[in-house]
Structures are given as structure tokens and as C-alpha cells.
Amino acid sequence: MMRYLTLCIGMMSVLGVNQAVAQDKLKFIETTYDFGQVKEEDGPVMHEFEFENVGEDSITITYVKASCGCTTPDWTREPVAPGDRGFVRAQYNPRNRPGSFSKSLRINSSGAGSTYVYIKGTVIPRKKTLEEELPIKMGALRVQNTNINLGRITTEKESVAYIEMYNDSEDTVRFLDQYDGPAAVVVTFDTLALAPKEKANVMLTYDPNKEKDALGSKNYGIAIYTDEEDEGQKNFNVRASVREYFAPMTDGEKAKAPKLSIDDKLNNAGRVNEGQTVEVEYTLVNTGAGMLDVRKVESSCACLVAELDDYTIKSGKSASMKLTLDTSGMRGGQNKTVYIYSNDPQESTQVVTIRVTVIKKG
Structure with a gap:
């Protein structure tokens, strides 16, 4: 560890010395330029950093590296004699990069080491066209996305998402007051009659507590219907990752609670070899005071099977979980995971991972 720290400190010292040497020989008029507000629709912006060779020998800029592909550098290619001036140019492309930015350019030179200059600013996004805002056309209607991701939610309460719909036709589109989907998802409409060139929201309300198996990864198909002769059925996909909700606890309640501990989760x-079956085992230990209930064990793919020998673990006791991975059809590095849902209020969802490198047969 000490050797590593010494090496890091030594490298930082060398970089600091190189920077100081460069600054002694290359004198930039400015090292930071603020573009201020940049309009995305105006395209790339450019600034030229001018420098003077204040050293005693000619200096050649050998390379300028920008911190990201959005910044294109250019520089004086010929040697710069003592007392003469050169430039380093930075061109920043704001396309699809709304918000503030801060980028660096590392300047490498023969005879002066390396140094940095910086650009910054804020990109004002251009107003998107209707087609860009709502790119998916479903019959007469336009929507932004057919995949509705509720993200990570808990069983505490319902979760709501909205689908914005735009009538891109010349006729009124009428929603049928019906839909297909699971009982846990309720669909409601702003209006059942959407006039031409108007927008309306369809609201999806998901209540995981209406399901027998509330926890884990959820993926549902939802169908909404209109009176259109063609493409009257609008299909959407609703996803969520559901965790169990635990109310805030006192220190005394925490002391009486179960606790799931797993060593070496990776x-x-x-x-x-490809096609080989790999088996590994994990030990789940209840290091808390209360009874530990494993609610669910969920694998990330059908190729990985998890078998737990006991879903109820007393305080101080353990259970064994075997993972069996079928590597058929796999190549290269693979990381497969198993999610363990329990009544541990401090860490109700834990993840274990099996990692393999699959080699092609022959």
C-alpha cells in the first residue's frame, strides 16, 4: 500500500513539475474561456487561446487532446520561436448537449512539457419539433415512448405515469373506455375525444399490493383502444422494480429486527467452456435478533437457477443457496445476478453475482 501511495505521489509530483515547466515557457494570454450561453441551434462555437514562447528555445506543439469527443482541437503546427506567438483552438459542438459544460484541453509540446486550457459555458437547448418530441406514430396518434418505466418503487403506495398523446390527424380520435392489462394497473383518460392537433394524457396507476407476488422485476403489456379503423389498438409496455416498504424504525425496533448477511457477494x-454448467454456493446468515423471512429469490435470466434450502432463518442460523449457471450460447465475460428479497428492514434487497469467462469450444 505504501509503495502504491509513494508511486501516486511521485506521479503527481512529475505532472506538477511538467505543468510548471510548460507555464514557464508557454505563456497563455488566458487559460480559461467562458462561452456564456450557447444556443444549440447555432452549431459549434470556437475560441482561440493565444500563447507566447517566453523560453529561450523554439517550441513545437506536438499534440492537443480534448477531454471529450464534443471538443475538437487545433493548434499551431510549425515551431514557435522565442518571443513569437502561436495558438490552440477549441471548437465545442453543443448538439444534443443541453445544460452546463466544462472541458479541458491538454497541450503537449516538445521542450515545454504539457499544460492545460479550459472552456466552459451553458447550452440553451433548441426547441424540438413535434416529430422529435413525440417520435412514435401509432395510427393517428403520436407518443414519445411505448415503454413506460416506473423505475424503482416500493409497496408503500401506488405509482403513477402519464402517456402524452397527440392527435396528428384531421379527425377527432375517440378512446374506447376499455383497456387490456393486469389488475394492478388502472388506465384513466383525460378525455375520451381527442380533437385534431390537440394533446391529452393517459394516466397509468400501478399498485403492486394488488398482486399476489408484489416484489421484484415487473413487466406488463397494456393495450389501449381507439375508434380508428386501422391501428386502433395501441400497445405499451410497463416496467417496474418493486421493493418492500418498511416504515421508519426506532433504535429499539432495529435491535429486534432480522438482518441478512452474505459474505463474498461476488x-x-x-x-x-461454452455449454458448461457452473455451480456455486452462497451462505445466507441471519445476524439479527428477529426471524428472517426470505420473501423471494429472483434470477436475472433463465440461464441462472437459484435454489434456497430454507426461506425462514432463525437468529444466528444460516441457509445455503445454490446457483446453477448454464453457459450455452454465451461468449466472453458474463455477470449474472440473483436478487434476494427479505424482511431485513435495513437492506431488504440484496444482490449476489456469479462471474464467468466463457471460452468457445474447440
Whole structure:
């Protein structure tokens, strides 16, 4: 560890010395330029950093590297004699980059080491066209996306999402007051009659507590219907990752609660041949005071099967979980995970991972 720290400190010292040497020989008029507000629709902006060779020998800029691909550098290519001036140019492309930015350019030179200049500013996004805002056309209607991701939610309460719909036709589109989907999802409409060139919201309300199996990854198909002769059925996909909700607890309540502990949550099985079956085991220990209930064990893919020998674990006791991975059809590095949902109020969802490198047969 000490050798590593010493090496890092040494490298930082060398970089600091190089920077100081460059600054002694290359004198920039400015090292930071603020573009201020940049309109995205105006395209790339450019600034030229001018420098003077204040050293005793000619200096050649050998390379300028920008901190990201959005910034294009250019520079004086010929040697700069003592007392003469050169430039480093930075061109920033704001396309699809709304918000503030701060970028650096590292300037490498022969005879003067390396130094940095910086650009910054704020991109004002251009107003999007209707087609860009709502790119998916479903019959007469336009929507932004057919995949509705509710993200990570809990069983505490319902979650709501809105689908904005635009009538891109010359006729009124009428929604049928019906839909297909699971009982846990309720669909309601702003209006059942959407006039031409108007927008309306369709609201999706998801209540995981209406399901027998409330926890884990959820993926549902939803169908909404209109009176259109063609493409009257609008299909959407609703996803969510549901965790159990636990109310805030006192220190005394926490002391009486179960606690799930798993050592070495990452198991690296190394290199295996394609098609080989890999088995690993994990030990789940209840290090808390209360009874631990494992609510659910969920694998990230059908290729990985998890088997837990006991879903109820007393205080101080353990259970064994075996993972079996079928590597058929896999190539290269693979990380497969299993989610363990329990009544541990402090860490109700835990993840274990099996890692393998799959080698092609023959």
C-alpha cells in the first residue's frame, strides 16, 4: 500500500513539475474561456487561446487532446520561436448537449512539457419539433415512448405515469373506455375525444399490493383502444422494480429486527467452456435478533437457477443457496445476478453475482 501511495505521489509530483515547466515557457494570454450561453441551434462555437514562447528555445506543439469527443482541437503546427506567438483552438459542438459544460484541453509540446486550457459555458437547448418530441406514430396518434418505466418503487403506495398523446390527424380520435392489462394497473383518460392537433394524457396507476407476488422485476403489456379503423389498438409496455416498504424504525425496533448477511457477494468462477454448467454456493446468515423471512429469490435470466434450502432463518442460523449457471450460447465475460428479497428492514434487497469467462469450444 505504501509503495502504491509513494508511486501516486511521485506521479503527481512529475505532472506538477511538467505543468510548471510548460507555464514557464508557454505563456497563455488566458487559460480559461467562458462561452456564456450557447444556443444549440447555432452549431459549434470556437475560441482561440493565444500563447507566447517566453523560453529561450523554439517550441513545437506536438499534440492537443480534448477531454471529450464534443471538443475538437487545433493548434499551431510549425515551431514557435522565442518571443513569437502561436495558438490552440477549441471548437465545442453543443448538439444534443443541453445544460452546463466544462472541458479541458491538454497541450503537449516538445521542450515545454504539457499544460492545460479550459472552456466552459451553458447550452440553451433548441426547441424540438413535434416529430422529435413525440417520435412514435401509432395510427393517428403520436407518443414519445411505448415503454413506460416506473423505475424503482416500493409497496408503500401506488405509482403513477402519464402517456402524452397527440392527435396528428384531421379527425377527432375517440378512446374506447376499455383497456387490456393486469389488475394492478388502472388506465384513466383525460378525455375520451381527442380533437385534431390537440394533446391529452393517459394516466397509468400501478399498485403492486394488488398482486399476489408484489416484489421484484415487473413487466406488463397494456393495450389501449381507439375508434380508428386501422391501428386502433395501441400497445405499451410497463416496467417496474418493486421493493418492500418498511416504515421508519426506532433504535429499539432495529435491535429486534432480522438482518441478512452474505459474505463474498461476488463469486468469480473463472474460465469455462461454452455449454458448461457452473455451480456455486452462497451462505445466507441471519445476524439479527428477529426471524428472517426470505420473501423471494429472483434470477436475472433463465440461464441462472437459484435454489434456497430454507426461506425462514432463525437468529444466528444460516441457509445455503445454490446457483446453477448454464453457459450455452454465451461468449466472453458474463455477470449474472440473483436478487434476494427479505424482511431485513435495513437492506431488504440484496444482490449476489456469479462471474464467468466463457471460452468457445474447440
